[in-house]
Amino acid sequence: MGPPLIGNMLEFRKDRMAFLIRAARTYGDVVHFRPGPFHAYLLNHPDHIRDVLVGRPAKFLKNRIQGWMVEPLLGKGMIISNGEDHRRQRRAAQPAFAPRRIEGYCGMFVRHAEEAMKAWGTGGEYDIDTEMLRLAMKNLCEALFNADTTDISKRAEEALPIAIELLTKDSELWVPLPSWLPTQHNRKKKEMIRALTDIALSFADDWRKSGVDRGDLLSMLMLARDEEGCPIAQAELRDHLVTMFAAGYETTAFTLIWAWILIAQHPSVEAALHAELDRVLGGRAPTAEDLPKLTYTSMVLKETLRLYPAAWVLALREPVEDVAIGGYRIRKGSFLFISPYIIQRDPRYFDDPERFDPERFSPDAEKEIPRGAYLPFGIGPRVCIGQSFSQTEALLVLATLAQHYRVSVKPGQRLDPWGGLALRPPAGVRVRITPRTSGARAATEAISSPPA
Numbered sequence: 001m002g003p004p005l006i007g008n009m010l011e012f013r014k015d016r017m018a019f020l021i022r023a024a025r026t027y028g029d030v031v032h033f034r035p036g037p038f039h040a041y042l043l044n045h046p047d048h049i050r051d052v053l054v055g056r057p058a059k060f061l062k063n064r065i066q067g068w069m070v071e072p073l074l075g076k077g078m079i080i081s082n083g084e085d086h087r088r089q090r091r092a093a094q095p096a097f098a099p100r101r102i103e104g105y106c107g108m109f110v111r112h113a114e115e116a117m118k119a120w121g122t123g124g125e126y127d128i129d130t131e132m133l134r135l136a137m138k139n140l141c142e143a144l145f146n147a148d149t150t151d152i153s154k155r156a157e158e159a160l161p162i163a164i165e166l167l168t169k170d171s172e173l174w175v176p177l178p179s180w181l182p183t184q185h186n187r188k189k190k191e192m193i194r195a196l197t198d199i200a201l202s203f204a205d206d207w208r209k210s211g212v213d214r215g216d217l218l219s220m221l222m223l224a225r226d227e228e229g230c231p232i233a234q235a236e237l238r239d240h241l242v243t244m245f246a247a248g249y250e251t252t253a254f255t256l257i258w259a260w261i262l263i264a265q266h267p268s269v270e271a272a273l274h275a276e277l278d279r280v281l282g283g284r285a286p287t288a289e290d291l292p293k294l295t296y297t298s299m300v301l302k303e304t305l306r307l308y309p310a311a312w313v314l315a316l317r318e319p320v321e322d323v324a325i326g327g328y329r330i331r332k333g334s335f336l337f338i339s340p341y342i343i344q345r346d347p348r349y350f351d352d353p354e355r356f357d358p359e360r361f362s363p364d365a366e367k368e369i370p371r372g373a374y375l376p377f378g379i380g381p382r383v384c385i386g387q388s389f390s391q392t393e394a395l396l397v398l399a400t401l402a403q404h405y406r407v408s409v410k411p412g413q414r415l416d417p418w419g420g421l422a423l424r425p426p427a428g429v430r431v432r433i434t435p436r437t438s439g440a441r442a443a444t445e446a447i448s449s450p451p452a
């Protein structure tokens, strides 16, 4: 438990991922620890996780502490709201993520990937994180805000990561430092948050000039009316838009970054991926109709999200009354940690869990995974609203790019995961990007064609 007041805070701060893994492997399904003066519990059994997220979600609210950690950025947006506020926000945003809508985004995901390929040309050395983050931001801006992406997404690309990094630093303290303190940290944070607010509200201003329903998230929010016929207040609109930025940007980009790293490290997976892409696409760009045929590509992404779930820990939950979980009495107001990263590497549910093996997600094998042991997008009523948006985006981006290019990671870089707001490599990832030759494509086509 550690000393009073500080508890396990120092250990947790030093290496939170290692601390949680150690705690789970040593103490089992429900682990009590103390980040500072608080009582926290890590839930590490699929049944307990389902109990909280699916069985009794109304008894476990998003916790107040993370409210102050991320509220300066997200305001009272959907990720941290509770109860009726949350239901209203989710209802307003849901149509932008309907299957028909997502199908409509497919051409744009591919177009942006093709633009990236044009710049790659005959290949060279790149930071794969910069490339994927740029793509994710363009996709997000165009799909959700119908914004001309070049200028706006550049500004957002600059401000968002800095804001997220400063908030992550705050979150390590567990106790809020007054935001009025004239520190450089606070000044920078305010500046970045103001920049993001300006960007979000400039979308709204642009929209008002035409007032046309373009079928994107922004139009839906701008046209939404409450029971009294009033539009969404400016502050709520801002919170909605910045929340979507924060939730949808790094998550998808880092999933793709990890996928490239893992594919580069596993030549047999790379060969199977190329074989599928050559067989299904044969050199042409993918479309929405190809999605169900890209089964192996999808398995690669699912396995990437098992080992490197971008949301490595879910938003903390707080019981609204004393509850029993797995035979333990947990007091009202404690924090509940649920970590996809920890449970998805648990040897009880995944054989040889550190091994990258997309076959775990072959249609038959996937059915055997216990419910609650694999949850990169969460489960229950707070499941990620952007899940199918992001899965479709990642699949099409990977299929478009991997069909024509190979990525190899320059040796000597640190690639251990670091749990910031999203799970990421500790620094930029330098890679060599090489065009796949048509000869190589013909060879995989020969391997993947059934004998006559």
Ligand code: HEM
Residues within 6 Å of the ligand: 078, 079, 080, 090, 243, 244, 247, 248, 249, 251, 252, 255, 309, 310, 311, 314, 315, 316, 375, 376, 377, 378, 379, 381, 382, 383, 384, 385, 386, 387, 389, 390
């Ligand atoms: C690989 C990509 C992504 C991953 C791994 C991911 C993961 C998650 C997870 C685990 C949750 C549930 C959090 C909890 O229960 O505490 C969540 C919620 C959410 N995600 Fe995602 N997400 C991704 C992409 C996106 C995208 C692209 C968007 C929007 C464009 C998005 C928007 C949201 C929102 C608004 C919520 C809050 C939903 C609610 O509370 O009702 N996410 N996400």
